Amino acid sequence: MDKLQAIVDQYQKVPGGLIEAFHAVQDEYAYIPEEALRRLAKAFEVPLARAYGIASFYSYLSLKPRGQYIIRICKSAPCHVKGAAEVVKTLEEELAIRMGETTPDQLFTLEFTECVGVCAETPVITINGEPYGDLTSAKVKEILAQYRQPQ
Amino acid sequence: MVNLTIDNISVSVPSGSTILQAAQAVGLKIPTLCYHPDQTVKANCRVCLVEVEGARGLQAACSQTVVEGMVVRTSTPLVFKARKAVVELILARHPQDCLNCVRNGCCELQDLAQELGIREIPYAREIKGMPQDKSTPSLVLDPDKCILCRRCLTVCQEVQTVNALGLRARGYQTSVGPAFYQQLNESTCVMCGQCTQVCPTGALAEREEIDKLLDALADPSKIVVTQMAPAVRVALAEEVGLPTGELDMLTLVGGLRRLGFHRVFHTNFTADLTIMEEGHELLERLNNGGTLPMLTSCSPGWINFIETFYPDLLDNLSTCKSPQQMFGALVKTYWAQKAGVDPAQIYSVSIMPCTAKKYEAARPEMQDSGYQDVDLVLTTREIGKLFRMAGIDLKQVPPSEFDPWMGAYTGAGVIFGATGGVMEAALRTVYEVVTGNELANLDFTVCRGMTGIKEAEVDLAGTQVKVAIAHGLGNARQLMERIRAGEADYHFVEIMACPGGCIGGGGQPRQTDNAQRAIRIEAIYQEDVALALRKSHENPEVKQLYTEFLGQPLGDKSHQLLHTHYQAKSKKLK
Numbered sequence: 178m179d180k181l182q183a184i185v186d187q188y189q190k191v192p193g194g195l196i197e198a199f200h201a202v203q204d205e206y207a208y209i210p211e212e213a214l215r216r217l218a219k220a221f222e223v224p225l226a227r228a229y230g231i232a233s234f235y236s237y238l239s240l241k242p243r244g245q246y247i248i249r250i251c252k253s254a255p256c257h258v259k260g261a262a263e264v265v266k267t268l269e270e271e272l273a274i275r276m277g278e279t280t281p282d283q284l285f286t287l288e289f290t291e292c293v294g295v296c297a298e299t300p301v302i303t304i305n306g307e308p309y310g311d312l313t314s315a316k317v318k319e320i321l322a323q324y325r326q327p328q
Numbered sequence: 329m330v331n332l333t334i335d336n337i338s339v340s341v342p343s344g345s346t347i348l349q350a351a352q353a354v355g356l357k358i359p360t361l362c363y364h365p366d367q368t369v370k371a372n373c374r375v376c377l378v379e380v381e382g383a384r385g386l387q388a389a390c391s392q393t394v395v396e397g398m399v400v401r402t403s404t405p406l407v408f409k410a411r412k413a414v415v416e417l418i419l420a421r422h423p424q425d426c427l428n429c430v431r432n433g434c435c436e437l438q439d440l441a442q443e444l445g446i447r448e449i450p451y452a453r454e455i456k457g458m459p460q461d462k463s464t465p466s467l468v469l470d471p472d473k474c475i476l477c478r479r480c481l482t483v484c485q486e487v488q489t490v491n492a493l494g495l496r497a498r499g500y501q502t503s504v505g506p507a508f509y510q511q512l513n514e515s516t517c518v519m520c521g522q523c524t525q526v527c528p529t530g531a532l533a534e535r536e537e538i539d540k541l542l543d544a545l546a547d548p549s550k551i552v553v554t555q556m557a558p559a560v561r562v563a564l565a566e567e568v569g570l571p572t573g574e575l576d577m578l579t580l581v582g583g584l585r586r587l588g589f590h591r592v593f594h595t596n597f598t599a600d601l602t603i604m605e606e607g608h609e610l611l612e613r614l615n616n617g618g619t620l621p622m623l624t625s626c627s628p629g630w631i632n633f634i635e636t637f638y639p640d641l642l643d644n645l646s647t648c649k650s651p652q653q654m655f656g657a658l659v660k661t662y663w664a665q666k667a668g669v670d671p672a673q674i675y676s677v678s679i680m681p682c683t684a685k686k687y688e689a690a691r692p693e694m695q696d697s698g699y700q701d702v703d704l705v706l707t708t709r710e711i712g713k714l715f716r717m718a719g720i721d722l723k724q725v726p727p728s729e730f731d732p733w734m735g736a737y738t739g740a741g742v743i744f745g746a747t748g749g750v751m752e753a754a755l756r757t758v759y760e761v762v763t764g765n766e767l768a769n770l771d772f773t774v775c776r777g778m779t780g781i782k783e784a785e786v787d788l789a790g791t792q793v794k795v796a797i798a799h800g801l802g803n804a805r806q807l808m809e810r811i812r813a814g815e816a817d818y819h820f821v822e823i824m825a826c827p828g829g830c831i832g833g834g835g836q837p838r839q840t841d842n843a844q845r846a847i848r849i850e851a852i853y854q855e856d857v858a859l860a861l862r863k864s865h866e867n868p869e870v871k872q873l874y875t876e877f878l879g880q881p882l883g884d885k886s887h888q889l890l891h892t893h894y895q896a897k898s899k900k901l902k
């Protein structure tokens with residue numbers, strides 16, 4: 178894992194470098210593999226339980242393998258009242274996975290997130306950061322179809 | 329000083345005090361849950377809400393500092409309602425298992441619910457449904473009962489520097505436990521049980537094994553023998569409704585006989601024996617260029633710690649087993665021979681202030697008698713429960729003597745229960761062995777007290793012996809770092825895993841805070857002074873043991889039964 182060593186070298190001296198390093202690892206592998214977390218904890222001399230605590234606290238860090246497209250569903254109150262549950266249901270059915278899981282072909286991951294700041298168009302999802310608002314079941318299916326096409 | 333009024337009572341406290349401290353100063357009780365007197369303020373439970381005139385909303389008394397002229401009200405309808413709502417919210421996410429909970433009758437959350445008169449929970453109930461962790465012989469972690477007060481984290485991370493426990497995930501999903509949702513036996517946990525001492529609920533507790541004792545007592549083929557550690561008597565008093573230290577030793581022996589134990593002995597006996605072996609080991613190392621400093625080896629939480637974090641220093645560790653394990657090895661050999669019983673029939677129970685002792689007894693190294701040397705370890709708390717279960721009132725039990733051959737002890741054995749005690753006991757004996765003179769003053773007071781790391785220099789017939797004492801694993805870590813770096817020139821170092829030593833052990837009565845530790849330590853030294861014999865080498869039954877069975881300290885039999893070697897815990901740890 179030379180890439181990991183490069184990440185360690187780059188952030189070891191930086192204050193708060195561990196979190197930066199987590200981000201770099203996630204950019205590289207789409208999630209933070211267990212082995213990487215153990216090595217970073219050692220390199221940054223942070224006890225494993227604390228490093229794990231940090232990595233599992235931030236919702237934008239993932240400790241589970243994730244797909245190419247991360248679909249995040251806003252679960253904050255405004256979206257909640259405007260039918261986020263319906264959107265969740267459609268996504269789970271269409272992709273045949275539950276929230277928090279990744280499709281077997283590693284294409285999609287479903288996650289909840291806090292308010293993404295587009296409350297005017299609730300309910301909202303983001304796919305790799307790109308927001309989609311005013312969602313209905315039909316619209317969700319349409320969007321998924323676009324992402325499924327080889328680009 | 330800052331002047332304020334609380335419930336119309338004028339209070340004057342040093343600036344920087346919290347409302348809670350000010351209220352306590354005038355005897356007013358404000359309920360708390362996350363607050364712990366020995367820890368930094370966490371202010372995450374909101375149970376301690378009070379009204380402050382002019383302030384917006386209610387204030388947390390544990391974190392709000394006082395200001396001049398402040399007017400505080402701690403008991404108004406508004407306050408009661410708010411506290412009640414806080415506890416109701418906690419209970420909405422708490423399994424209501426009180427009737428079959430290890431903390432039933434001694435739970436801070438249950439007490440609060442009771443005091444606040446909670447009758448129904450007006451919120452949707454939602455329980456995490458996480459599995460219990462029973463992976464170690466010492467502890468049970470039940471995340472569903474956790475209220476996320478974080479007291480255990482302060483203890484495990486800051487006091488003990490073990491960092492087995494951390495927070496996992498966020499929001500509603502948050503739980504306490506090892507990284508990657510591993511089990512405690514896969515983590516760095518040393519089983520000290522200090523987390524069980526501070527947990528306000530049943531989320532972290534000792535692994536209870538009372539039923540195993542009942543099974544053994546019900547088995548007519550078994551001879552059930554017991555030993556009890558030096559720190560048990562002083563603290564057990566608290567479990568049975570007596571002031572600390574005021575449970576008479578021989579009354580306790582009588583009580584244990586009523587519980588059904590066939591023979592009652594004392595770990596103090598093997599504490600004295602430990603001094604004979606360890607004292608001679610020290611002299612041998614000093615005279616023959618052995619590895620120094622020699623580190624004591626009687627605290628099993630400490631053994632787990634050095635195996636995990638400082639395996640490179642294992643040669644420094646005394647090869648002596650702990651007094652519990654020396655007793656275990658001897659009761660199934662020496663005592664069995666003298667009593668003419670088949671060792672296979674002996675069921676050996678030890679009563680300990682310690683959760684790590686449960687793990688120690690189950691170690692594969694601990695079968696030198698040809699059997700498992702110690703069959704069962706019960707904590708002080710468990711033995712307290714047994715007395716209650718049996719309806720035995722220790723204020724009314726007639727006293728009884730110890731059984732012969734392994735029950736005699738000296739004050740040196742007694743003080744093993746307090747930090748610095750092993751060192752002081754060793755110095756009393758080593759001094760007399762080396763100089764051949766009688767010690768004028770037996771009290772090595774430099775060894776005593778709650779200072780985290782104590783150091784002393786003792787003159788042994790011209791040789792200066794440098795010693796150090798650490799209690800609590802954070803302090804032990806500091807010493808180990810200095811030893812590892814070659815910056816410490818001690819000859820002998822005492823380490824106890826638990827703050828205050830065994831009197832503050834993970835299996836002692838709740839709630840063991842530092843104030844309570846100091847009281848128990850006081851009681852230990854009182855017991856020492858009151859005894860006629862206060863030096864291990866004067867213990868008549870220990871002398872008899874050497875004459876009739878062991879030969880001499882560090883002899884062949886001793887090596888076979890009383891000494892051992894530990895190994896690095898090389899797992900994917902740290």
Ligand code: SF4
Nearest residue numbers: 425426429435529530
């Ligand atoms: S932890 Fe306390 S409140 Fe919770 S079930 Fe046990 S006794 Fe009851």
Ligand code: SF4
Nearest residue numbers: 484517518520521523
């Ligand atoms: S027993 Fe000790 S080491 Fe283990 S989790 Fe509790 S405090 Fe930490």
Ligand code: SF4
Nearest residue numbers: 474475477478480527
């Ligand atoms: S396990 Fe106990 S001490 Fe630790 S956070 Fe939960 S309730 Fe508090």
Ligand code: FES
Nearest residue numbers: 251256292293296
């Ligand atoms: S609440 Fe969903 S985007 Fe703001």
Ligand code: FES
Nearest residue numbers: 371373374376390
């Ligand atoms: S005791 Fe004050 S907030 Fe918990």
